[in-house]
Amino acid sequence: MESAKYVSQKVSKTRWRPVSYSSLQQPDIFATGSWDNEDNKISIWSIGNHHGSPGLEDGFEGDPQLICDFKHDGDVLDLQFLDQEKIVTASSTGAVTIFRHHQNSQTISVSQRWARAHRYPCDNAPCTGVVCSSPEIVSVGEDGRIIVFRADQEGVTRVIENADSSTIHAVTYLRTTEILTVNSIGQLKLWDLRQQSSSPSQILSLSGDRVPLYCVDRHPNQQHIVATGGQDGMLCIWDVRQGNVPSSLMEAHSAEMWEVHFHPTNPDHLFTCSEDGSLLHWETSSHADMPSFLQGGRTSSMASWGAVTPAGGNQSLISAWLSRDSGKSRLETTHMLPSQTLSVNSLDVLGQCLVCGTDGEAIFVNRQVPV
Numbered sequence: 001m002e003s004a005k006y007v008s009q010k011v012s013k014t015r016w017r018p019v020s021y022s023s024l025q026q027p028d029i030f031a032t033g034s035w036d037n038e039d040n041k042i043s044i045w046s047i048g049n050h051h052g053s054p055g056l057e058d059g060f061e062g063d064p065q066l067i068c069d070f071k072h073d074g075d076v077l078d079l080q081f082l083d084q085e086k087i088v089t090a091s092s093t094g095a096v097t098i099f100r101h102h103q104n105s106q107t108i109s110v111s112q113r114w115a116r117a118h119r120y121p122c123d124n125a126p127c128t129g130v131v132c133s134s135p136e137i138v139s140v141g142e143d144g145r146i147i148v149f150r151a152d153q154e155g156v157t158r159v160i161e162n163a164d165s166s167t168i169h170a171v172t173y174l175r176t177t178e179i180l181t182v183n184s185i186g187q188l189k190l191w192d193l194r195q196q197s198s199s200p201s202q203i204l205s206l207s208g209d210r211v212p213l214y215c216v217d218r219h220p221n222q223q224h225i226v227a228t229g230g231q232d233g234m235l236c237i238w239d240v241r242q243g244n245v246p247s248s249l250m251e252a253h254s255a256e257m258w259e260v261h262f263h264p265t266n267p268d269h270l271f272t273c274s275e276d277g278s279l280l281h282w283e284t285s286s287h288a289d290m291p292s293f294l295q296g297g298r299t300s301s302m303a304s305w306g307a308v309t310p311a312g313g314n315q316s317l318i319s320a321w322l323s324r325d326s327g328k329s330r331l332e333t334t335h336m337l338p339s340q341t342l343s344v345n346s347l348d349v350l351g352q353c354l355v356c357g358t359d360g361e362a363i364f365v366n367r368q369v370p371v
Contacts, residue, residue: 002366005064009034009041011357013079015087016350026367027350029067031087031101032357033076035345040076042089043069044101044108047353047365064355064365070099070108075126078170082132082151086111094124096139098151114156118143129170131179138179140168146181146191160191160198169214174223174240182213182228190240204244206236215259220267225319229257229272235282237321247322250331252280258345266371268320271354273347277340279356281369283332284320337364 012035016027028048034040045064074093082088087099093116100111118125118141125143132138135151144164148157167184174180178201179191186209189200206213212231219225224241233253236246253274263269270282337344340358347356354366 002364003047003063005045005363005365006361007032007043007066007363008361009037010359010361011345011363012036012076013089013346014355014357014363015079015081015346015348016353016355017084018081019350025351027353030064030348030355030365031079031081032363033072033079033089035075035077035092036359040072040074041069042072042076042079042087042099042108044106045363047367064363068101068106068108070110072097077126078129080130080132082134082137086151088130088132088137090127090130090139090141092124092126094118094127094141094143096127096130096137096147096149098137112151112154114147114149117141117147117149117156118145128168131171131173133173133176138171138173140171140181142167144168146171146179148193158193162198163191163200164189167212169212170216172216172218172226174218174226180216180218180226180240182216182230184212185210186213186230188213188216188226188228188238188240202240202244204238204240204246207245214256217260217262217270219262219319219321220264222267222319225321227260227262227270227321229253229260229274231256233257233274233276235260235270235272239322250282253278255343258343259347261347261349263349263371265351269349269369269371270321271336271347271349273344273356275343277337277342277344277358279336279340279344279347279364281334281336283334285330336366336369 011032013033017029019025019027033042044067074091078090080088089097096114096117098112118127125141127141130139137149139147146160146163168181171181177194181189186206188204190202192201213228214230216228226238228236235250235252237248239247253276255275257274260272273279342360344358352369354369356364
């Protein structure tokens, strides 16, 4: 079941509000941010049942309904939920802001703001990405800075001043104390936040071409596996323990890849979206997870796939994403959207629900993602 909602603004970011996994509920609230509009805003939407909710437009059940919105200074370049109520945004003005969604009154207010977190000596520098592990927030920017904040403190916890001489485009947590950044010259850098050093603990890069990388996501169960995408539309899978080049490269899109996301609870599924107007669902079948008696015959050779077994590790920990021989990797790709012409800027997936936002001023919601 898919619904499209036209929202008369270009949607730059879209994220589901987290749900508690124990409750097995499907997500029903998501947030969006806009860009390249005269007045940008962040908006909260619901796809739940609206029995007499105030101020909601008429619409079919399951259609996204706007609950509330709030003006945002500058383009929303990233947006993440800190918890059930708080949303952190990265702005083209260089600001990092925490907004609070008040669920009783269905209003939004600014909870905290670091106005010129990212800046050049005489101008603002866009804040390009944020990642949260409550109460900690890490932001990156065009100024090559990495900044660590705490939601419960007004000051800045830590700044790595010259973390990068080029633009840092995105950041993710690798572990509780380690982050990974990607930059405009095709490098991934690992940072250990326990170290006071201002240099990365590891640098990985695409050999040869310095293709800007725009997005990164970490495998939810195997923290050494990350996926990146960038200007050339290629999907790269990396094993940060093995060497400094990607384990596998796949032709994904014909233009810039803006976001990549592993499914948070079923990481054999991965999703990418692009400037080329497409949203792809990638599915790999991991034969290593099959009991050995099912692996007889032709599939037995697929179990190892050239991936290196971790030292002292167990064969079933080898991810199908690290296959170097994609001829055997049974990777299936599905287009998730009707033919699009304008950029798909952002996507998020949780449970069986997927949401994406486009430059065509539309939000698409699919509530039956086959994962």
